[in-house]
Every structure is written in structure tokens, then in C-alpha cells.
Amino acid sequence: MGKKKERVVCEVCGKHEAVTKNFRKDGVKSEECTWCSGLSDSAVANIIKDNLDPLDFYELDYDKMSAEDLENFKNDLFEIILEKHENSKDISRMLECERALTLKETG
DSSP states (O other): OOOOOOOOBOTTTSSSBOOEEEEOTTSOEEEEOHHHHTSOHHHHHHHHHHTOOGGGGSOOOGGGSOHHHHHHHHHHHHHHHHHHOOOHHHHHHHHHHHHHHHHHHHO
């Protein structure tokens, strides 16, 4: 049996799984999630300062996401809900993601 890969959490938001290393303008290197890595330095500063969710900076269109991205996003949200008992916004996002995934699978 293989070891379970340890989940590395984003150093910016502390919510989502880190998937990339990013260099910011200030020279700081951090491991970031998909959502934080796509945001400006100003938005990242606001996330850190005000403990915001990076998803609030995006207009999510679940119907345009690939099945693989939906599955990964759903699993990421599920981890957040289980680990941190996050708010109903995360649960709503996960359910929307599941709905879109089901529509893609059924066609």
C-alpha cells in the first residue's frame, strides 16, 4: 500500500490545495492554489489581510468547466468542508459543482 500524499495547503488563503509555486512582485515565493495564483498582488494582499476566500474574486461558470476541473474543484471543496467545517457558501459551491458534473456525464 502506498502512502497517502500529504495535502499542501495554499500559503495565501490557507483553504485550497497548493498546486504551484509563485513569485510575487515583492519577491516573495509562495505555494499557491489555482485560484490565488491567478490573482493580482493586490487581491492576494486583501485575501491575506482580511482572510478572504479567493473564489469570491471569480465569477464561476460551472457549465464551462471541464469534467476533470469540476471533479478536482468538488474534491477540494469537500476537503475544506470536512477539515474546517466551512460556511454554507462552500457547501453551495460543492453542490453546484456536483450538479454541473452530473449534467456533463449524462449529456
